[in-house]
Amino acid sequence: MNKAKTIALRERALAVTPLGVNSNFRYWGAETPYVKKAKGCRLWDVDGDEFIEYRMAFGPIILGHAYDEVDQKVISEIKEGVLFAMTGELEIEVEEMMIDMIPGLESVRLACSGTEATMHAVRIARAYTGRELILKFEGNYHGLNDHLLWSTYAPAEAYGNARSPIAIAGSSGIPESMGNLVVTLPFNDSEAFERAMYVYGNSIAAVFTEPCQGNCGAMLPEPGFLELVQSKCREYGALFILDEVKTGFRIHNGGARAYYKIKPDLMTYAKAMGNGYPIAALGGRRDIMEIIGHGVSQGGTYTNNKPGVAGAWATLKLLKEKPILKTIEKRGKRLMQGLDEILTEAGLVHCMNGYPAMFSYALGIERTRNQRDWNQSDKALYLEIAAEMYKRGVMPDNDAREPWFLSYSHQDADIDKTLEAFRESVKAVKK
Numbered sequence: 514m515n516k517a518k519t520i521a522l523r524e525r526a527l528a529v530t531p532l533g534v535n536s537n538f539r540y541w542g543a544e545t546p547y548v549k550k551a552k553g554c555r556l557w558d559v560d561g562d563e564f565i566e567y568r569m570a571f572g573p574i575i576l577g578h579a580y581d582e583v584d585q586k587v588i589s590e591i592k593e594g595v596l597f598a599m600t601g602e603l604e605i606e607v608e609e610m611m612i613d614m615i616p617g618l619e620s621v622r623l624a625c626s627g628t629e630a631t632m633h634a635v636r637i638a639r640a641y642t643g644r645e646l647i648l649k650f651e652g653n654y655h656g657l658n659d660h661l662l663w664s665t666y667a668p669a670e671a672y673g674n675a676r677s678p679i680a681i682a683g684s685s686g687i688p689e690s691m692g693n694l695v696v697t698l699p700f701n702d703s704e705a706f707e708r709a710m711y712v713y714g715n716s717i718a719a720v721f722t723e724p725c726q727g728n729c730g731a732m733l734p735e736p737g738f739l740e741l742v743q744s745k746c747r748e749y750g751a752l753f754i755l756d757e758v759k760t761g762f763r764i765h766n767g768g769a770r771a772y773y774k775i776k777p778d779l780m781t782y783a784k785a786m787g788n789g790y791p792i793a794a795l796g797g798r799r800d801i802m803e804i805i806g807h808g809v810s811q812g813g814t815y816t817n818n819k820p821g822v823a824g825a826w827a828t829l830k831l832l833k834e835k836p837i838l839k840t841i842e843k844r845g846k847r848l849m850q851g852l853d854e855i856l857t858e859a860g861l862v863h864c865m866n867g868y869p870a871m872f873s874y875a876l877g878i879e880r881t882r883n884q885r886d887w888n889q890s891d892k893a894l895y896l897e898i899a900a901e902m903y904k905r906g907v908m909p910d911n912d913a914r915e916p917w918f919l920s921y922s923h924q925d926a927d928i929d930k931t932l933e934a935f936r937e938s939v940k941a942v943k944k
């Protein structure tokens with residue numbers, strides 16, 4: 514492939530912004546791609562090379578890129594102003610739709626990004642319980658705020674023993690003292706969780722978790738794990754906060770909360786809620802949410818920005834009216850099964866993880882329950898296959914932790930092409 518334009522743009526970008534990107538997660542080293550445009554499930558880079566893509570902006574694009582019905586609503590709404598520091602009917606309708614779709618969502622506030630939603634949820638939990646400790650699981654990512662950016666990714670040895678894990682800051686610049694406010698544990702380890710609750714339970718404001726390890730290979734919760742988290746939270750008076758930023762409006766209209774029939778106290782949303790427009794939310798039990806405004810701060814200049822609100826309005830309306838997630842699930846299942854068969858036929862040890870709308874596979878390992886296991890998988894081989902796929906016009910992420918995301922625009926024919934490219938890529942790598 515001739516990447517002259519990519520190389521030239523990368524040089525310009527490096528001159529004006531660190532790593533040549535506006536988020537560390539978009540940096541692929543010398544292979545960092547630069548995008549021209551996208552439509553449906555296809556993306557074109559600045560050199561005009563076309564890809565069927567499975568990154569979908571790290572999950573937000575649930576309907577497809579440049580989805581006409583959503584974009585038209587946004588365009589018509591922004592012609593009447595984008596920001597007012599005043600509340601309008603459209604945002605109330607978005608909140609009404611959310612409450613209608615999500616069981617147990619009694620009261621909700623909007624935000625602009627997942628990081629913001631989880632940051633506010635931490636504040637609310639601490640204010641409501643009068644406690645300061647937050648318990649989170651290794652490999653779960655809840656955004657870039659200093660409270661939660663702990664043990665997102667580290668080599669297994671750095672985490673220490675599962676009986677007494679070491680919390681690892683996800684960045685320089687996070688005050689070491691904040692580590693005193695966080696307890697980290699391996700996901701899916703019920704014994705470690707029960708022990709930690711026995712020790713710290715009465716000081717814990719909230720247990721934060723993604724329903725699955727959506728930022729580390731999409732490993733699912735083992736049966737009973739989320740229920741255990743819920744029951745121990747109730748027992749010790751800690752809040753159970755489910756971070757649905759990746760799963761919300763993707764695996765079920767009611768999110769993982771409805772999918773698993775569990776009852777977290779608070780939930781956070783973003784991503785698929787707006788098909789790419791900047792919108793997020795946090796909400797749950799009314800008695801908890803109602804401390805906002807009574808000595809508890811939450812807000813922001815852009816929390817009801819019109820593009821985000823209109824994007825969410827149109828996306829949620831479509832999700833409510835059409836069997837969109839069921840369709841994605843059907844196609845995703847076929848894709849997952851196809852990849853699984855190809856890896857098996859090639860004799861590559863692997864395990865498939867996740868939901869059809871958001872899945873991954875780990876190589877060189879038969880079972881992964883949490884990041885400690887996943888760290889032992891063959892990431893280099895995963896990346897070699899991904900690199901072969903790019904040559905064949907298919908783009909999963911080049912970070913093995915990041916799941917493959919499907920959208921409503923991925924048609925059966927796209928799945929067929931993807932499977933063909935995958936078969937060829939695995940063959941090339943095996944050679």
Ligand SMILES: Cc1ncc(COP(=O)(O)O)c(C=O)c1O
Binds near residue numbers: 627757783
């Ligand atoms: C589960 C989860 N929570 C929070 C976030 C942070 O969201 P944002 O990138 O919108 O700040 C992410 C982002 O990937 C996420 O996956």
